[in-house]
Amino acid sequence: xISIENLSKQYGATxxxxxxxxxxxxxxxxxxxxxxxxxxxTLLRMINRLVEPxxxxxxxxxxxxxxxxxxxxxxxxxxxxxxxxxFPHRTxxxxxxxxxxxxxxxxARLRTRVDELLTxxxxxxxxFAGKFPHQLSGGQQQRVGVARALAAEPALLLMDExxxxxxxxxxxxxxxxxxDIQRRFGTTIVLVTHDMDEAFRLGSRVxxxxxxxxxxxxxxxxxxxxxxDPFVSQLTGLADRAMRLLSLTTxxxxxxxxxxxxxxxxxxxxxxxxxxxxxxxxxxVWRGADSAAVIDANGxxxxxxxxxxILALGRPR
Amino acid sequence: xxxxxxxxxxxxxSRIDPLGALVSAVGAAAVLxxxxxxFKPNRILPGDPHALAQVLPPTAAVGCLLALALVALAALGVxxxxxxxxxxxxxxxxxxxxxxxxxxxxxxxxxxxxxxAPGAGFWVLLVAVGLMATDAITRLRPRPIVRVLMLALFxxxxxxxxxxxxxxxxxxxxxxxxxxxxxxxxxxxHVWLALGSLGAAVIVALPLGIVCHRVPRLRGGxxxxxxxxQTIPAIALYGILMAPLGALAAAVPLAARLGVRGIGAAPAxxxxxxxxxxxxxxxxxxGLARVSPAAVEAARGMGMTRRQILTxxxxxxxxxxxxxxxxxxxxxxxxxxxxxxxxxxGGLGVFVFQGIGQTAIDLVLLGAIPTVALxxxxxxxxxxxxxxxxxxxxx
Numbered sequence: 277x278i279s280i281e282n283l284s285k286q287y288g289a290t291x292x293x294x295x296x297x298x299x300x301x302x303x304x305x306x307x308x309x310x311x312x313x314x315x316x317x318t319l320l321r322m323i324n325r326l327v328e329p330x331x332x333x334x335x336x337x338x339x340x341x342x343x344x345x346x347x348x349x350x351x352x353x354x355x356x357x358x359x360x361x362x363f364p365h366r367t368x369x370x371x372x373x374x375x376x377x378x379x380x381x382x383x384a385r386l387r388t389r390v391d392e393l394l395t396x397x398x399x400x401x402x403x404f405a406g407k408f409p410h411q412l413s414g415g416q417q418q419r420v421g422v423a424r425a426l427a428a429e430p431a432l433l434l435m436d437e438x439x440x441x442x443x444x445x446x447x448x449x450x451x452x453x454x455x456d457i458q459r460r461f462g463t464t465i466v467l468v469t470h471d472m473d474e475a476f477r478l479g480s481r482v483x484x485x486x487x488x489x490x491x492x493x494x495x496x497x498x499x500x501x502x503x504x505d506p507f508v509s510q511l512t513g514l515a516d517r518a519m520r521l522l523s524l525t526t527x528x529x530x531x532x533x534x535x536x537x538x539x540x541x542x543x544x545x546x547x548x549x550x551x552x553x554x555x556x557x558x559x560x561v562w563r564g565a566d567s568a569a570v571i572d573a574n575g576x577x578x579x580x581x582x583x584x585x586i587l588a589l590g591r592p593r
Numbered sequence: 594x595x596x597x598x599x600x601x602x603x604x605x606x607s608r609i610d611p612l613g614a615l616v617s618a619v620g621a622a623a624v625l626x627x628x629x630x631x632f633k634p635n636r637i638l639p640g641d642p643h644a645l646a647q648v649l650p651p652t653a654a655v656g657c658l659l660a661l662a663l664v665a666l667a668a669l670g671v672x673x674x675x676x677x678x679x680x681x682x683x684x685x686x687x688x689x690x691x692x693x694x695x696x697x698x699x700x701x702x703x704x705x706x707x708x709x710a711p712g713a714g715f716w717v718l719l720v721a722v723g724l725m726a727t728d729a730i731t732r733l734r735p736r737p738i739v740r741v742l743m744l745a746l747f748x749x750x751x752x753x754x755x756x757x758x759x760x761x762x763x764x765x766x767x768x769x770x771x772x773x774x775x776x777x778x779x780x781x782x783h784v785w786l787a788l789g790s791l792g793a794a795v796i797v798a799l800p801l802g803i804v805c806h807r808v809p810r811l812r813g814g815x816x817x818x819x820x821x822x823q824t825i826p827a828i829a830l831y832g833i834l835m836a837p838l839g840a841l842a843a844a845v846p847l848a849a850r851l852g853v854r855g856i857g858a859a860p861a862x863x864x865x866x867x868x869x870x871x872x873x874x875x876x877x878x879x880g881l882a883r884v885s886p887a888a889v890e891a892a893r894g895m896g897m898t899r900r901q902i903l904t905x906x907x908x909x910x911x912x913x914x915x916x917x918x919x920x921x922x923x924x925x926x927x928x929x930x931x932x933x934x935x936x937x938x939g940g941l942g943v944f945v946f947q948g949i950g951q952t953a954i955d956l957v958l959l960g961a962i963p964t965v966a967l968x969x970x971x972x973x974x975x976x977x978x979x980x981x982x983x984x985x986x987x988x
Contacts, residue, residue, distance in 0.1 A: 326894055350896035361891025365909050375895050424895075434894075 277302040277464055278323065278432065282332035285318050285488075292318045294488040295332065300481075302431075305458055305465045307479030309472060309511070315488040320434055320468045324353045336432065351375055354433035354463070358440040360421030362409040368394070368420050369405040375428040393423040396457065415446040419453070426461065435467040439474065451477055472511060476520060484508050497524050501592040518590040522553040530556075530589055531570040531579030546571050549578055557586045612728055613668030613677075620665060620684075620721040624658070627714030630695045635706050636764070636953050642712055648695040660687045661718075668725055674732040681726035688718045689754070696762035710764040710955055737977035737984075744973045764955040765962065772944065772959065780963060782858075783940035786933060787926040787967075790862050794869030794922060799915070801870070802877025803903070812878065819871035827864065827932045834860040835936065861938030865929055869922040876918025880911025913982045920975035927968040931960065 278300040285293040293315040300306050310316040321327040323334055325346040334341045341349055362371050369390045376386045391401040397419040409417055418438065425433055438454075439447045451474065458465055469475055475482045476496045483493040484507070492504040500521050503509035512520065528549025547556050547568045560568055560583050567582040628642030646654045660683060667680035696709040730743065760766045769776060805812040825833070839855025841848050853859045884907050892902045908915075934942030941960040948956030 324894060326890075347896045347898050350894060352896075355891065355894030357887060357891055357894065359887045361885070361887035361889075361894075363888055363892070363906060364885065374892075374897075378896055378901075421891075424891075 277337060278466075279335040280319075280323070280332070281335065283319065283322055283329050283334065284331040285315070285322060285327060286330045291488050293322065293329075296485075296488075296490045297332075298483055298490065298493055300464065300466060302464050303458075303462050304480045305455075305467065305478050306481050306483065307475040308466065308468045308483045308485060309470065309475040309479075310485035311470060311511075313487075314485040316468045316470075316485045317436055319485065320436055320466060323432075323466065324350045324355060324434055326350075351378055351428065352430055352432075354425035354428075354430040356422050356425040356433070356435045356438045358437040360409075360417045360438075360441075362417055362421055362424070364409055366408075367405065368399075368407050368409070368412070369401075371409065371420060372424045372427050374424060379428055381428075389427060389429075393426060396460070397423050397453070399423075414442060415450065418442060418446075418450060422450075422454070422457070426457070426463065429461070431464060433463045433465045435465065437469055438467065440469075440471075447474075454478065472513065476512075476524065484511060497521060500524075519554050521592075522557060522586065522590045523555075525553045525589060527551055527553060527556045527568075527570050527581055528572065528578060530585065531581055532585065534569070534577065534580045544569055544580075547581070549573070553581075553586050553589060556581060557583065557590075560586070609669055610672075613665075613670070613725070616668050616721045616725050617665035620661065620718055623714040623717035623721070624661065627717060628712035629714040629718075630692060630699065631710045631712045632699050633708040633710060633764070636708050636767075636955060637951060640708070640710065643695070643699070645691060645714065648699060649691060650698075653691075653694065657687055657691050660684070664722065664725075674729050678726060678729035678733065681722050681729055684718075684722035685726065688715065688722060689760075692763065693754075693759045696760065700762045705767070708764040708767060708955060709762060737980045740973060741977045744970060748970070765958045768944075768953070768955045768959045772956075775943070776959070779939055779941055779943050779960075782938075783927070783930050783942075783964070784967070786858065786861055786865060786930045786938060786940055787923065790865030791869055791919065791922055791926055793862075793866050794873055795919065797866075798870050798873035799877055802874045802881065802915075805874060805878045806881040816871070816875060816878070819874060822867045823871045827868070827929050828935065830864045830867065831860055831932070831936045834863055838863070856937040858933075858938050860936055861930070861933035861940075865926050865933070868929060869926060872918040872921040872925070873915065874918075876914050876921075877911065880914030881907055883914065884910045913979050916975060916979045916982065920972065920979065923971045923975060924968045927964060927971060931964055 278298075280296060280298040280300070282295045282297055283293060284291065284295050296315075296319055298306070308316045308319060318327055322329045323341070325341060328346075329342075363374070366374075369387075372390045372393055373381075373386050376389060381389075390405065394401040394404055399416060399419060404412070404416070404420075409420070412420065418441070422435075422438065425435075439450050442450060454465070455478065457463070467478060479496060481494060482496050482499055484491045484499065484505075486505075486507050492499060492508050499508060500512055500517050503512065509517075526549060527547050530553055531549065543565070545559065545563045545565050545568045547559055547570055549570050549572045551559075556568065560566070560581075566584075567580055569577055570579045570581055572578050624645055629645040630643050630648055631640040632643060633640030645657065648654075649657060664680045664684035664687075667677060671677055671680065692711050692715050699709045700707055730740070735743070754760065755766075761770070801815060805815050822830075835855040838853055838860050842854045843849070845853075888906060888910070889902060892906050897905065930938070930940045931942035931945055933940050934946050941964050944960030945957050945964075948954060948958075948960065
């Protein structure tokens, strides 16, 4: 969907982004991760031309973004930032309606969309539509910020450290919500963060940047098992890389058909198919069990998992 | 440990109100030792002082003094702000009624030469009850709209009393009666000079402030230059402008036909305009600087054009601060217009300077009192406006 080709940005003699090329698939979440000053935000901001590239180009669906007036381009692309940037003088509904109004939507359509988004983000429209941002909690403001970015049904959503200002519990909730939203609307998301856990949790692909250069761009498991650069393994963390690897696979994905060799073993704990292998292993260690039955959301069995099988999956392949 | 003495001190403190004590003491001193009215055989001769108790008939004097004592008691010991406001208003009415009655009683029927001027005692009492009233209103923390309504009510009652001729025998109203035609004209001129210069200044200062905000390199220069203008005394600035404007009028007949001259309204308007620039520019810069960078960044990211961001986000968010600057300018201009009379600019200052020239203090007051009332009303109105805006969107 998006092709970033040899994109560079120089400020005077300093190169902030150095010939970065990335292809981003439709309906995926791509996370750009790096330390501060790595050029990750600049790279993101060149996609909607908040920063004009010094070299290279960005193609969206094959069209060069430089051919279009920047403000019109930006109205087609959702944009959410850290600290949400809500307009303090406008109500929640007015904030969310910003881009649709710029695009000249009819009032009825706009209202329906605002109500739909508020509902999706678990904010009761009758209660929240008329409130001002300062009347909301930090987590609610952040949700309104993302709802505003999605208001005009953009196919692409750019997020610059959107959860950076949230406390850990609300942040985990916001990340889950984002995964739901992505599945529901099928939006292509490009997200910038310095938090490796967030990158692994959200990203179907992760781009690691350092000093303006793209070090590696691949699936999270590949980043762990085959880091292209010492900096990548340093960033992904050496001490708990096996655990990180396990956290990338769910119990359901790793379950194997039940051998039914031990049908009478009713002490075997049951674990949900949706939890990660990391959590499954933790559960087995806690229970002192060697294996567990994996059950789906309806409680139906869908295979089994052994500690040995989990451990095997925690090794590089 | 030492919890015992604390409530006692607090209780003692709350029993006697400090401001009430001051107001009562000053008011009592004014009643006892200062002349309430001054009776003058004509408008420029010095007159005989009369105390409050002397000028009123005995029953009225006793009633009046009792009422004032009641007000003083309320000022000293009543904590309820509504009661304090009521007491202050009672005091205001009593003082106003007393001075009006004194005027009526001391003036021989049909005599238009003698002057009954409010004396120092009257003014001090007026200030004392006025202070008590504003203090009570501050304690009540009324909403902005309520404050404006209070002002309107006060203005309406005063206007009604003036229209009914309640104060017609007082010296200031005598001067008004003589100058009624000119008064309306000069008052209009006063308001027009203050508002016109403000309007022109806002038109120039807003873009200037925006430029200062956008181009930090220019900020120091522009604000510095305006600061220098601000330090020139008003009279000196009028003088400085006389020569170039006079030359302009002489060189360009069209300018002269439009009213541009070395003296008159043109240099007054120009000087007030120059004085108005700094507060509006400085507050525009400050207001824009306070706008959340995240909001502006988000606005850009969502595809708002620069103009849409400026008018829809930045200026709207900076508006309360900009209005604060406009309030400063308006109140300052209403005062400075008075000086414009010196160079033929007109306005209520005409009466002030004529009065000084004729040593007719009543004529000075005819110019000064409406000026103060105008400035006060402008301040209340704009404060209310600023507060209303801030309430609806806290930062």
